[in-house]
Amino acid sequence: MASRTRSSSTTAAPPSGDAADVSTSVEARIYASITSALLQGRLRPGAQLVERDLAAAFGCTRGALRKVLVRLGFEGKLVLEANRGAFVPSPSEEDIRQVYRARQIVEAGIVASLCGELSAQQKRRLNAHVRSEEKAQRDGRVDDAVRLAGQFHVLLTELAGGTELLGLVSQLVAKTELYKALYDPSKGSTCAGDEHAQIIEALDGGNLEAALGVMRAHLAELEERVVQQVRLHSRDDLSAVFSQ
Template sequence: MPSAARKTPATAPSPELTEADDANVDERVYAAVSKALLSGKLRPGTPLRERALAEALGCTRGAVRKVLARLGSEKRLVLEHNRGAFVPNPSIEDMRGIYRARRIVEAGLVTTLFGNLSREQVAALRKHVQAEQKAFKEGRREDAIKLAGDFHLLLAQMADSEELLSYIKRLISNTELYKALYDSAEAASCAPREHEQIIEALTTGKSLDQALAVALEHLDELEQRVIAGAAAEQEVDLATLLNGGMNSKPHAHDH
């Protein structure tokens, strides 16, 4: 009888490939959860359950856990021991503190960049604003919010300071979330126009004071809209609570 064919032993998976696959899964899950946060559809205090996310995204709970921890370290989620991850529910004072820090940092950024941007850097900024405008026109709210924050990160990169970039990334990750939670889509659409004004002030503005005024007014207006939206939502929640959640009609509020 002919001898039985020998079975070729299975080749062990390459550790490099396994690590690459894990990294791809992590980034896919991170992008999906980030996009959900920036959509504005997840309201403050919403729990993000590992099992539900793993099933929805077709991955392991371990992958979800790593991503939730990463988002927690970025202050984009609140992690509570033995309870899980939640969409942040920041106080108005917390939000004011973050915007105060952004004004201080970005005033220094404008001072550094005023009159010092190269032609290539200006072209890159204008191209970025065009991408923002396209996202708003196409109704891609979460992409538009992300791009609006990235405009300020691009400015920070042009200051050529890793420490500054690292710090402003954390501030912007907070304010992106505030914008998603509390800013109206209609009001947020003005970001590209305001960013274009900042470019003009940095490149053709008559004085540093004018450039600072333009940049800080942009942040002031955003803060005011976000705070107004947060205050209105808290008032609606209180009205619902006091009325037992039965047929309560919240008052309209201007944002």
């Protein structure tokens, strides 16, 4: 009994600074790699991420890998099922519409808060962000283009003073980014900079009805692009099954 207590005490000892740094860097590398594969559409809807295979591929422990999978699950980028493992999301059309509906509701409030209230500094910051989006698109940096496109909406939330909303908006944006990448990887960055420039202009103009209209149209267009691709994929799957 005493020896078991000593063993437990040894296990509970915190890692040294160097060990902790190495662990963190390994987890960051795994997180970046899996996120990149998702946003580039290299992992298909419903695909299982087998722990054993991933640990071998990354040359890491399964413990380190699990931490990353849990984080990705919390962010909505993976679906974690007890006793089964981690899977790439395979959302239905209704799942997708519900997330975009949530974005419409939350971001309407953000638009109302910012409309006619943008300071010169805030406007410069938003415009600089749009330029970064456009450059990433021109350079063909898909990961950065997708990340920056989503981050624009998170930035609007931050500027509106929505500290309590940042986590929610970040999660909703992450889900919709993933939906675009899963079903239309060739157009993963369709939340385009010119559309964001129109939102900035509408906010700066101070006409709330116009600003809300621009944001609603922007989100609705993104939603329909994804839903159309989901329907096409569904038809393709059925064709593949019954043509055998």
